[in-house]
Amino acid sequence: MPLHFPAAPAPALRSVLTALGSPTAVQEARTPSLRSAQGPATPELPLPVHVLDRITPEGMSGTRLAGWRFLIRCGDRAVAAADTMLTPDGWAFSHFFEGPYISSTERALQQAEALQQAYQPRLLSLPGLYMLTLWLHGDRSADGTEGHPQDSDLLVPLAPAPPGIAAHRPHPVAELLPVLTHRITAAPLLITPA
Structure with a gap:
């Protein structure tokens, strides 16, 4: 089933397009693959990035929107990503980056396209576990900037x-939450000297 990408704020997209059009921004980026890319670089697949700050034995706290991420495509593959952030003046370009999460995000989105149910894709960061997930939200028409994961x-x-x-x-x-809860709330292992 097709994924239903939430619409990114127009100023967020414009800020990424402006950064891509700026030789200074691209040259100063620590993304060798973006600097050496042949052909036009285009921002695609906008994903709202949510952060889950707390998981307690009682469940998850709400999520907060941290920004929007765009995969930057050159030719047939994503070579980098661009993050935007909300400032007092509105949405602004934050930075370009590359690394394993680029290809991993692309792969997860391809897997999600093959599922029987349609979803709204988002990213969910769990800083306490140094973990990033593709969050497939069941309500395709929901506001992509709000909410928390449903069972x-x-x-x-x-x-x-x-x-x-x-x-x-x-x-x-509902299956992964108990594992994450145990990981985050587990008491540290105390080692006593012999």
Whole structure:
């Protein structure tokens, strides 16, 4: 089923297009693949980036919108990504970057396209676990900037995932939440001297 990408704010997209058109911004970016790309670079697949700051034994806190991420495509593949952030003056370009999450995001989106149900894709960051997931929200018409994961939504951990959590395997939130809760709330291991 097709994914239903939420519409990114026009100023966020404009800020990325402006940065892509600026030789200074591209040359100063720490993205060798973007600097050496042949042909036009285009921002695609806008994803709202949500952050989940707390998971307690009682469940998740709400998420907060941290920005919008655009995959930057040159030719037939994504070579980098561009993040935007909300400032007091509105949406602004933040930075370009590359690394394993670019290809991992692309792969997870391709996997999601093959699912039987249509979803609204988002990114969900769990800083406490150093984990980023593709969040497939079941309500395709929802405002992509709000909400929190529902039990029936799917989370697809992106590679590299934390040890013991399989990357690129869709997990219903209700299935993955207990694992994440245990990871975050587990008491630190105390080692006593012999």
